[in-house]
Ligand SMILES: [Zn+2]
């Protein structure tokens with residue numbers, strides 16, 4: 001299928017679905033209405049819905065009439081706690097909830113792909129598992145999906161994200177590192193407060209906090225190889241209430257971004273050691289807590305080259321993406337099966353997570369045919385002019 005072959009009727013259905021989802025955003029793990037709507041559309045088109053033990057999200061499948069591989073297509077479905085100011089006629093109907101990351105685009109794209117694939121289901125030489133995943137922004141939605149076991153037997157997974165910087169319909173791909181691992185840390189220092197005029201009678205947590213900030217910032221520059229991308233950012237500090245009292249406690253919070261597993265572990269260990277060391281030298285206690293977030297998105301080479309080849313074959317423009325220190329929980333799937341995550345340009349004047357973010361819906365005219373062609377190319381065992389792609 002090429003761009004011109006997406007029928008007017010399909011485009012109209014797609015547009016009205018997209019508007020519906022955009023008007024009805026729901027936050028992570030609260031995607032109830034969204035889940036019901038996705039199921040209703042799938043049922044209306046006789047697409048098999050699979051059991052899902054999670055409260056939100058939908059699993060479905062197409063094909064399987066003929067033998068062949070099982071592959072998965074994933075779309076995330078959650079929105080953000082942002083008050084929409086895009087000015088769109090189909091803006092969010094809910095205050096402080098908005099599809100500001102394009103997940104409404106992703107899920108409509110997957111639904112439209114499913115509806116098109118369903119039309120020629122008997123000719124599909126394999127099975128497509130559709131994953132409408134809840135809670136990408138927060139709350140580890142992809143991990144929850146993986147834990148259901150729905151990916152057992154799946155041999156490859158594909159996912160896409162809208163890209164506000166790329167012109168409409170331009171496809172962005174990247175082999176290897178694309179999105180960093182996202183972790184979170186908390187440090188609490190507890191000391192002995194006292195009079196600001198008599199620090200000798202206290203154990204000052206503010207001085208310790210200052211030392212921690214300085215030392216934490218040497219981890220990337222002194223403990224990690226310059227060839228390994230990583231960043232430590234301290235983003236939240238709380239301590240004290242007034243000018244003449246040394247407080248009893250201080251809290252710091254921040255995030256670590258990295259790609260390499262060993263680097264990730266090393267930064268965690270060093271932050272722990274720095275907390276302990278600074279607490280000891282200041283005669284206070286220090287507590288360190290670490291919250292594992294999504295691992296790094298590292299795209300499979302063969303699958304990425306397949307996306308690129310199929311896009312070019314369909315005359316879509318393809319560019320190489322730069323790796324980002326931002327996260328994406330598609331990586332949870334890549335921990336167990338090969339996958340590739342790519343982008344489609346939606347030419348937004350404002351970035352994702354901005355209250356004025358808006359996608360150009362014309363991008364569907366690229367993304368839907370590309371997904372369909374990708375599934376078919378995979379089932380054919382790669383493309384005819386490069387049979388080594390999936391051998
Ligand atoms: Zn987002």
Ligand SMILES: [Zn+2]
Pocket residue numbers: 101102103136161
């Ligand atoms: Zn997103």
